[in-house]
Amino acid sequence: MNKTINQKAWYFVIPVFVLVAFNAAIPLMTVVNYSFQETFGNNVFAWEGTRWFKQILLSERFHASLGRQFAFTFIILLIQIPLGIAIALTMPKKGWGVPVCLILMSMPLLIPWNVVGAMWNIFALPDIGFLGHSLNAMGFDYNFTQQPGDAWFTTILMDVWHWTSLVVLLSYAGLNSIQPAYYQAAEIDGASRWATFRYIELPKMKKVLTLAILLRFMDSFMIYTEPFVLTGGGPGNTTAFLSIDLVKMALGQFDLGPAAAMSLIYFFIVLLVCWVFYNLMMKNEAQS
Amino acid sequence: MKKYKWLVPTLYIIFLMLPIYWLINMSFKTTTEIINTYSLWPQKFTTENYVKIFTDSTWYMGYINSITYTVFNTIISVAAALPAAYAFSRYKFLGDKHLFFWLLTNRMAPPAVFALPFFQFYSSVNLFDTHIAVALSHCLFNIPLAVWILEGFMSAVPKELDETAYVDGYSFGRFFFKIFVPTIAAGIGITMFFCFMFSWVELLLAKTLTATAAKPIAATMTRTASTSGYELGLLAAAGTLTIIPGAIVIYFVKNYIAKGFAMGRV
Numbered sequence: 001m002n003k004t005i006n007q008k009a010w011y012f013v014i015p016v017f018v019l020v021a022f023n024a025a026i027p028l029m030t031v032v033n034y035s036f037q038e039t040f041g042n043n044v045f046a047w048e049g050t051r052w053f054k055q056i057l058l059s060e061r062f063h064a065s066l067g068r069q070f071a072f073t074f075i076i077l078l079i080q081i082p083l084g085i086a087i088a089l090t091m092p093k094k095g096w097g098v099p100v101c102l103i104l105m106s107m108p109l110l111i112p113w114n115v116v117g118a119m120w121n122i123f124a125l126p127d128i129g130f131l132g133h134s135l136n137a138m139g140f141d142y143n144f145t146q147q148p149g150d151a152w153f154t155t156i157l158m159d160v161w162h163w164t165s166l167v168v169l170l171s172y173a174g175l176n177s178i179q180p181a182y183y184q185a186a187e188i189d190g191a192s193r194w195a196t197f198r199y200i201e202l203p204k205m206k207k208v209l210t211l212a213i214l215l216r217f218m219d220s221f222m223i224y225t226e227p228f229v230l231t232g233g234g235p236g237n238t239t240a241f242l243s244i245d246l247v248k249m250a251l252g253q254f255d256l257g258p259a260a261a262m263s264l265i266y267f268f269i270v271l272l273v274c275w276v277f278y279n280l281m282m283k284n285e286a287q288s
Numbered sequence: 289m290k291k292y293k294w295l296v297p298t299l300y301i302i303f304l305m306l307p308i309y310w311l312i313n314m315s316f317k318t319t320t321e322i323i324n325t326y327s328l329w330p331q332k333f334t335t336e337n338y339v340k341i342f343t344d345s346t347w348y349m350g351y352i353n354s355i356t357y358t359v360f361n362t363i364i365s366v367a368a369a370l371p372a373a374y375a376f377s378r379y380k381f382l383g384d385k386h387l388f389f390w391l392l393t394n395r396m397a398p399p400a401v402f403a404l405p406f407f408q409f410y411s412s413v414n415l416f417d418t419h420i421a422v423a424l425s426h427c428l429f430n431i432p433l434a435v436w437i438l439e440g441f442m443s444a445v446p447k448e449l450d451e452t453a454y455v456d457g458y459s460f461g462r463f464f465f466k467i468f469v470p471t472i473a474a475g476i477g478i479t480m481f482f483c484f485m486f487s488w489v490e491l492l493l494a495k496t497l498t499a500t501a502a503k504p505i506a507a508t509m510t511r512t513a514s515t516s517g518y519e520l521g522l523l524a525a526a527g528t529l530t531i532i533p534g535a536i537v538i539y540f541v542k543n544y545i546a547k548g549f550a551m552g553r554v
Contacts, residue, residue, distance in 0.1 A: 003380045013376075016368045016371075020427065020432070026409055027402050087296055092297075104305070110489065110531070111531055128322060133326055161303065222398035224399070242398070242400075246398075263400075270398065274393070278392065
């Protein structure tokens with residue numbers, strides 16, 4: 001759409017600008033403030049320069065939680081995106097099945113995150129949970145509160161349970177926007193099922209899939225509540241992702257300086273990845 | 289192969305429903321039964337967990353608090369986002385692209401980063417432990433989202449609609465509320481759905497900003513779990529009840545969900 005140049009449009013944006021600035025800029029400045037200083041309580045501060053940043057960037061604890069975070073995000077993207085596409089492809093296109101699928105599949109998205117954690121905790125407990133009990137009955141030695149591997153398995157399964165539906169809904173919407181004429185043309189050309197998917201459906205879903213990856217990246221990178229309730233970051237520190245580690249440092253140990261420095265580094269990483277994605281997305285949009 | 293296509297979504301839905309069933313199953317058991325026996329359905333069916341929640345004010349007030357700040361937040365977010373989204377979809381202005389990306393960055397900000405500054409900030413303006421504090425703090429991620437979705441819907445409306453209205457002598461205000469808002473009503477519905485959803489499920493900020501008066505149900509659950517031992521039955525019943533508002537909201541917007549996701553670029 002060709003837009004008119006109108007500087008007065010700023011007046012329309014002012015409420016949003018004020019509300020978000022109030023919520024984002026002021027708190028962010030507090031974080032920046034802490035990140036360069038040492039606090040002694042009672043509002044006594046001392047300038048520390050870049051000491052906290054160096055300390056965090058060189059600390060093994062940060063490297064470890066960052067590594068875990070990237071591993072987690074990578075694994076869930078690898079599972080959720082293909083699985084979401086597969087489910088969207090096999091979902092009914094019309095009839096009573098559509099609302100049933102949509103309603104049931106959206107359910108996990110609307111459950112408070114700590115309830116998701118608590119629910120999976122009860123579900124996976126080795127003695128009284130359905131999942132834990134069944135796995136042990138099948139002969140697996142499964143205990144997510146004791147064994148790191150099981151804790152990872154459960155956390156990933158929980159995230160797949162929680163968020164795959166988002167990818168399904170997005171892909172389904174993308175598929176629905178394809179005109180029937182494309183399929184008819186493919187049929188006339190005698191295209192195989194794979195060819196139809198590869199050359200018609202996938203390109204048409206490019207936009208929603210970029211979006212799905214972007215959203216899943218952002219949200220899984222910030223994940224806090226669900227693993228916190230499920231495993232508490234344990235056993236040991238094996239499932240302490242970035243946010244869990246950060247909250248532990250800021251509110252648990254009250255190490256405000258290092259925690260603030262870590263916040264900024266953390267935020268910067270998310271921003272960087274999202275900026276790259278955002279530009280890719282805008283480029284796609286400009287092309288289509 | 290085509291014949292067995294329905295298997296994939298069916299299996300997926302069964303996978304989705306299992307943990308939910310387990311939670312509901314637990315909520316009708318007594319805590320002693322949960323701990324001592326493993327059974328696929330309640331042996332001694334009891335509703336005492338639910339009775340406790342509906343008669344104890346610390347429990348049911350949690351629901352009222354959660355719903356209050358969620359509704360506040362939905363109203364604030366959508367009301368502020370409407371004019372802004374209109375500006376982004378119709379006009380070019382100084383810094384528009386940067387502003388749009390800056391808004392989006394706030395959707396990307398990890399709440400864990402903001403928890404402590406928010407606590408200090410809202411305490412210093414005497415808003416700590418109020419519904420409005422939680423509602424305002426959730427604007428951090430809901431306003432960018434609302435602007436993003438609404439902008440998608442508004443851009444789909446041809447600009448000729450605006451121009452025709454002005455030629456017909458409509459003032460901007462009358463055009464906006466009498467013609468434009470009804471045209472994108474579905475989009476507004478979807479936006480409200482997403483604002484409701486993200487405010488309802490968020491806990492970290494809601495928990496940090498409240499103590500007693502505005503404590504959300506989710507926080508009541510975690511605190512009960514840690515103070516009075518592990519009352520699993522009660523926890524399961526409370527958890528089951530948090531699913532209901534979401535289910536009601538989904539039922540109302542079911543026809544728009546898939547469409548809204550795509551159009552609004554959520």
